[in-house]
Amino acid sequence: MNASPLDNIRIVLSHTSHAGNIGAAARAMKTMGLRSLYLVNPVSFPDKEADIRAVSARDLLGRARVFNTIDEALEDTVFAAALTSRSRELEHETYDARVGAEILLKNAQHHPVALVFGAETSGLTAVEVSKCSVKIVIPTNPDYPSLNLASAVQVMAYELRMALMQAKPVKPKQTEPATLNEIELFYHHLEQIMIRVDFLNPQQPKKLMQRLRRLYARARLEKEELNILRGILKAVEKHLSSKP
Amino acid sequence: MNASPLDNIRIVLSHTSHAGNIGAAARAMKTMGLRSLYLVNPVSFPDKEADIRAVSARDLLGRARVFNTIDEALEDTVFAAALTSRSRELEHETYDARVGAEILLKNAQHHPVALVFGAETSGLTAVEVSKCSVKIVIPTNPDYPSLNLASAVQVMAYELRMALMQAKPVKPKQTEPATLNEIELFYHHLEQIMIRVDFLNPQQPKKLMQRLRRLYARARLEKEELNILRGILKAVEKHLSSKP
Numbered sequence: 001m002n003a004s005p006l007d008n009i010r011i012v013l014s015h016t017s018h019a020g021n022i023g024a025a026a027r028a029m030k031t032m033g034l035r036s037l038y039l040v041n042p043v044s045f046p047d048k049e050a051d052i053r054a055v056s057a058r059d060l061l062g063r064a065r066v067f068n069t070i071d072e073a074l075e076d077t078v079f080a081a082a083l084t085s086r087s088r089e090l091e092h093e094t095y096d097a098r099v100g101a102e103i104l105l106k107n108a109q110h111h112p113v114a115l116v117f118g119a120e121t122s123g124l125t126a127v128e129v130s131k132c133s134v135k136i137v138i139p140t141n142p143d144y145p146s147l148n149l150a151s152a153v154q155v156m157a158y159e160l161r162m163a164l165m166q167a168k169p170v171k172p173k174q175t176e177p178a179t180l181n182e183i184e185l186f187y188h189h190l191e192q193i194m195i196r197v198d199f200l201n202p203q204q205p206k207k208l209m210q211r212l213r214r215l216y217a218r219a220r221l222e223k224e225e226l227n228i229l230r231g232i233l234k235a236v237e238k239h240l241s242s243k244p
Numbered sequence: 245m246n247a248s249p250l251d252n253i254r255i256v257l258s259h260t261s262h263a264g265n266i267g268a269a270a271r272a273m274k275t276m277g278l279r280s281l282y283l284v285n286p287v288s289f290p291d292k293e294a295d296i297r298a299v300s301a302r303d304l305l306g307r308a309r310v311f312n313t314i315d316e317a318l319e320d321t322v323f324a325a326a327l328t329s330r331s332r333e334l335e336h337e338t339y340d341a342r343v344g345a346e347i348l349l350k351n352a353q354h355h356p357v358a359l360v361f362g363a364e365t366s367g368l369t370a371v372e373v374s375k376c377s378v379k380i381v382i383p384t385n386p387d388y389p390s391l392n393l394a395s396a397v398q399v400m401a402y403e404l405r406m407a408l409m410q411a412k413p414v415k416p417k418q419t420e421p422a423t424l425n426e427i428e429l430f431y432h433h434l435e436q437i438m439i440r441v442d443f444l445n446p447q448q449p450k451k452l453m454q455r456l457r458r459l460y461a462r463a464r465l466e467k468e469e470l471n472i473l474r475g476i477l478k479a480v481e482k483h484l485s486s487k488p
Contacts, residue, residue, distance in 0.1 A: 024392070024395075027390075027392060027395075028392070028395055030385060030388045031384050031385055031388055031389060031390060031391045031395070032384060032385055033385040033387075055390065055392075056388065056390060057388070096406075097402070097406075098406065138402065139402075139405055139406065139409055140275050140276060140277075140405070141274060141275055141276055141277035141405070143277075144274045144275055144300060144301065145275060146271075146275060146299065146300060147275045147398075148268065148271060148272070148299075148398075150395070151268075151271075151272055151275070151394070151395065151398040154391075154392075154395040154398055154399060155398060155399060155402050158341070158382065158383075158399045158402075161383055161384070161385070162342065162383065165383060193476075193480070194476060194479070196483070197476075197479040197480050197482065197483040198479060198483070199475060199476050199479035199480075208472065211468070211469060211472055212469075212472065214469075215463055215465070215466075215469045216463070218462075218463050218464070219459055219460070219462050219463035220462070221459070222459075224455065225455060225456075225458075225459045228452065228455060228456065231443060232437075232438060232441070232443050235438070235441040235442060235443035236437070236441050236443075236480055236484075238441065239440070239441040239442070239484050239485060240480075240483050240484065240485065241483060241484065241485035
């Protein structure tokens with residue numbers, strides 16, 4: 001098998017309730033050439049129902065990795081897309097399934113990326129979405145938008161394959177993207193500084209961190225830029241007076 | 245509900261073996277706004293398993309029509325597309341899922357049309373295909389092309405909805421962009437702070453400001469985001485000690 005950008009795309013299923021959906025998702029992935037399945041806190045896995053629904057995609061289940069937190073599942077990724085149907089006040093950049101798949105594939109040329117799906121009924125939490133780079137919405141019937149989880153995986157996997165068939169080889173990027181975990185450390189550091197200078201009240205944080213996350217998610221930070229931002233924070237920290 | 249060309253598109257499932265797939269297909273249809281389900285010789289229907297998998301699309305099952313032959317199911321249609329993965333010697337015109345959906349929708353503007361799916365394992369017979377106008381193939385992984393029946397319905401229903409929307413991207417919320425002049429003031433302020441905390445040496449500035457400009461230019465700052473960034477700088481300024 002030749003290396004394909006599809007191999008850089010991991011499907012992350014967070015808090016899946018029904019094991020059958022994990023199996024059906026694995027089958028959906030394999031029919032389109034996706035292979036990496038990451039599970040965050042599944043209710044039941046491994047599970048006989050998952051095996052049954054996977055049919056001949058059980059090898060994906062056997063290689064699936066299970067984690068306790070989404071941060072672990074996003075380790076090493078430079079880009080993540082959150083599948084969601086809901087609109088929130090503070091939107092990440094939002095794309096439909098087709099454009100979203102193209103963007104995901106473009107980002108997967110040289111580095112690992114993730115496509116993240118939430119629990120069947122409740123979807124992704126706001127915190128989970130905030131850790132992703134963009135949102136993807138599959139257009140649905142507004143009167144009945146209740147797409148089955150494995151069906152949503154199927155549609156996205158299909159769009160990724162279509163994008164692959166249409167993609168032209170791209171030039172290697174000159175710059176190294178920051179990983180999402182590194183970016184999380186930056187957010188944490190920034191938050192601490194904002195609290196120390198009384199800009200952020202931890203008792204009443206409002207939506208400050210969400211707004212800043214949205215801004216930097218849009219910018220797609222490079223490793224070097226991230227180092228500069230962290231450097232500024234460290235320098236500021238050193239020069240803060242102990243009492244205002 | 246307004247009249248839509250989707251209402252002219254009937255999904256025909258021929259000789260379906262597993263009732264669960266009929267239910268899952270009904271759900272897949274409804275999520276994309278399709279409503280007419282025609283069944284040719286299903287092994288078991290109505291069936292409890294179909295009801296379970298349909299979830300809230302049971303109304304489609306209730307209105308589903310059951311026939312003995314594909315000719316009856318195609319009654320009144322002016323156009324029919326056969327979903328197939330196999331190549332046969334005498335090919336109908338064959339389209340991929342995307343182009344096929346566009347053609348189907350175009351033909352559905354004023355008259356009934358059909359999209360026909362065969363049995364899970366064996367697919368459509370040569371005779372059934374020969375009664376259709378064109379063939380549609382969903383691109384798959386050549387090493388594992390075994391798409392579940394309801395998943396195939398889901399992909400096609402999704403493509404029909406996309407064709408209906410003419411691939412209109414989901415627009416993010418309208419926000420007020422910051423002016424370039426406002427952004428200049430931010431850069432200036434940031435530079436001052438970096439100098440004060442000894443992160444930037446004005447004698448040897450390297451390319452720090454250029455790099456930061458590039459980052460924020462890419463992000464296309466909104467007015468409110470700019471206000472937050474300026475607010476952070478002001479708060480930091482107030483808390484800086486006069487001497488390090």
